[in-house]
Amino acid sequence: MNTGSIFLQQLINGLSLGSIYALIALGYTMVYGIVKLINFAHGDVMMMGAYAGYFTLVALGTTASGSVQVSPLSLLLAFIAAMIFCAILALLIERFAYRPLRNAPRLNSLITAIAVELILQNTMRVLPFVGPDPRQFPTMVTKSFSLGPVSISNIQLVVIVLSALLMLALNYVVTKTKTGKAMQAVSYDMQAASLMGISVNRTIAVTFVIGSILAGAGGMLYATAYPQIDPVMGYMPGLKAFIAAVLGGIGSIPGAMLGGVILGIAETLTKGFLSSQYADAISFSILIIILLVKPSGIFGKNKTVKV
Amino acid sequence: MLIPGVCALVAVLVPSVLIHFSIIDAYTAQILTLSGINAIMALSVNIICGVTGQLSLGQAGFMAIGAYSTIMLTSSAHLPLAVSIVLAGVITAFFGFLIGFPTLKLEGDYLAIVTLGFGEIIRVVLVNLKKWTGGPNGKQFPTILTLNPAVAYLVIIGTLALLIILVQNFVRSTYGRAVLAVREDEIAANSTGIGVFKYKMIGFVIASFVAGIGGALYAPFIGFVKPEQASFTKSIDYLIFVVFGGMGSTTGSVLAAFVLTYLQEFLRFLQNYRLLIYPVILILVMIFRPQGFLGMKEFSFVRAFDWITVKISGRNGASRGKKHTATEEHNV
Numbered sequence: 238m239n240t241g242s243i244f245l246q247q248l249i250n251g252l253s254l255g256s257i258y259a260l261i262a263l264g265y266t267m268v269y270g271i272v273k274l275i276n277f278a279h280g281d282v283m284m285m286g287a288y289a290g291y292f293t294l295v296a297l298g299t300t301a302s303g304s305v306q307v308s309p310l311s312l313l314l315a316f317i318a319a320m321i322f323c324a325i326l327a328l329l330i331e332r333f334a335y336r337p338l339r340n341a342p343r344l345n346s347l348i349t350a351i352a353v354e355l356i357l358q359n360t361m362r363v364l365p366f367v368g369p370d371p372r373q374f375p376t377m378v379t380k381s382f383s384l385g386p387v388s389i390s391n392i393q394l395v396v397i398v399l400s401a402l403l404m405l406a407l408n409y410v411v412t413k414t415k416t417g418k419a420m421q422a423v424s425y426d427m428q429a430a431s432l433m434g435i436s437v438n439r440t441i442a443v444t445f446v447i448g449s450i451l452a453g454a455g456g457m458l459y460a461t462a463y464p465q466i467d468p469v470m471g472y473m474p475g476l477k478a479f480i481a482a483v484l485g486g487i488g489s490i491p492g493a494m495l496g497g498v499i500l501g502i503a504e505t506l507t508k509g510f511l512s513s514q515y516a517d518a519i520s521f522s523i524l525i526i527i528l529l530v531k532p533s534g535i536f537g538k539n540k541t542v543k544v
Numbered sequence: 545m546l547i548p549g550v551c552a553l554v555a556v557l558v559p560s561v562l563i564h565f566s567i568i569d570a571y572t573a574q575i576l577t578l579s580g581i582n583a584i585m586a587l588s589v590n591i592i593c594g595v596t597g598q599l600s601l602g603q604a605g606f607m608a609i610g611a612y613s614t615i616m617l618t619s620s621a622h623l624p625l626a627v628s629i630v631l632a633g634v635i636t637a638f639f640g641f642l643i644g645f646p647t648l649k650l651e652g653d654y655l656a657i658v659t660l661g662f663g664e665i666i667r668v669v670l671v672n673l674k675k676w677t678g679g680p681n682g683k684q685f686p687t688i689l690t691l692n693p694a695v696a697y698l699v700i701i702g703t704l705a706l707l708i709i710l711v712q713n714f715v716r717s718t719y720g721r722a723v724l725a726v727r728e729d730e731i732a733a734n735s736t737g738i739g740v741f742k743y744k745m746i747g748f749v750i751a752s753f754v755a756g757i758g759g760a761l762y763a764p765f766i767g768f769v770k771p772e773q774a775s776f777t778k779s780i781d782y783l784i785f786v787v788f789g790g791m792g793s794t795t796g797s798v799l800a801a802f803v804l805t806y807l808q809e810f811l812r813f814l815q816n817y818r819l820l821i822y823p824v825i826l827i828l829v830m831i832f833r834p835q836g837f838l839g840m841k842e843f844s845f846v847r848a849f850d851w852i853t854v855k856i857s858g859r860n861g862a863s864r865g866k867k868h869t870a871t872e873e874h875n876v
Binding site for chain 2: 273275334337338341342343344345347348349351352353354355356359360362363472476479480483514515517518521522524525528529532
């Protein structure tokens, strides 16, 4: 295998991983755009989505050992279950943890977000039917398709295609529907939007819900691609998705999509060519460099602060 | 000067004597000494988050740098333990200086994430430099502090007292006032001629020095250190101490460290549910009392003295108390 084909292969792997990061990054960027809060708990919402999917699949009779195969129908049901579960979870978190602190200093909201993250992680560790041990996630039979020097698995195809569909759906919702326009309005100016008759509370709740639906789908896709789930699986992807959101310009939806893909590709290229140990450190270094060079990100706007 | 000094000496010497003669058992001594280390770390987080106003989620990374530096200086360079502890603090302060350059240009949320990132980078580097740091298994480092609880208490609580004195003096100096001005309103401070970046850097470096000392004492006391010591989870633990005690209050942070460390031991019977209680309490504190237990108030010997005098001499003491108010030190 020469360098060129490794490069192309890692590009495809990176596209697949990056699509998942993009889905989670969208949640971060939408929430930050609308309430200026970094929702640390978002990565763990993704983890909850993966577990919801896991339990649905187990309930439907499929197991990791492969006695009953994962069929597209059961996978679809698991997806829907994960998305619904994450939506409800988002509603609860927003209502009880973030809404009381909407007018508080940013520091307090940040600490609360960290606390919510810890609650989600530790609840899963403590629940008797979950526990802290990793579990094998039932996944489809892997088939590889080769396109010349590279190969792409059916799982990667599912990940890329599904993510693209979800992002297109999100784009439609945000630009063409009334709710989406309300979201944009609230993110520009919360008070003016409420004066125009937009229910700010409801719009913010909808933003959280949409973001978490995407995170739930991302969690399912991540578990399908890397079929081992445990309560802390959401921490690193969540952090990397945040880096992706910042890279693309936080508050910008196309930015999150692009940032996710770029970060995924950067990570797989690092693992392929440099060292898989340092991949995490490289991702964080990308964040630091971007914040030094262009803090508003790729698609972000430079905001001038008036005294 | 006399009374606080005497109190500090008593707090440091008396229990260590009691431990030496086993009047205080080894388990309690362990908790007290561990609280001391946690208090030093809480002090560090308080300096950067409370006094300088920059939320840093990576102080545990500095602690790990201090811990590993001590081990390397003592084992490889064969320096005496006391020298390597101080030197480890200086090395950590230097790293704080380097890391501060890119970090302090940012504000608020971004600064928090970048400090978190640096903490994780430190952890990853420590895991991977196997030759020097022992890799993911960490390094063993048994010393006299591990073996003798009385000496451990003496050294650690003594260092804590010394650091509290230094930090309090810093906060009440002109430098400290400048840092506080930057915390309150950067733009206003800038327009009165305070170099915002310079004072943020001063706060950051002092915080990393204290964190380095904390780590440098942690390694000899516990006897080993692992790269996980630099992780985000640990940073959050120390942040929780400061949030509970009151961000900006040295007294609050130290008190909260002692109380919460004891609570962690006390709640052991709850096993894993313990991990749930902390964040729930954190959210409740954030919603209902975000300024923490003490807010920004400090314990002041002068006010305690006045309070006692008022209690003893009733109404006469009130006028004496009033006369003292004009000359008492500011509480920050």
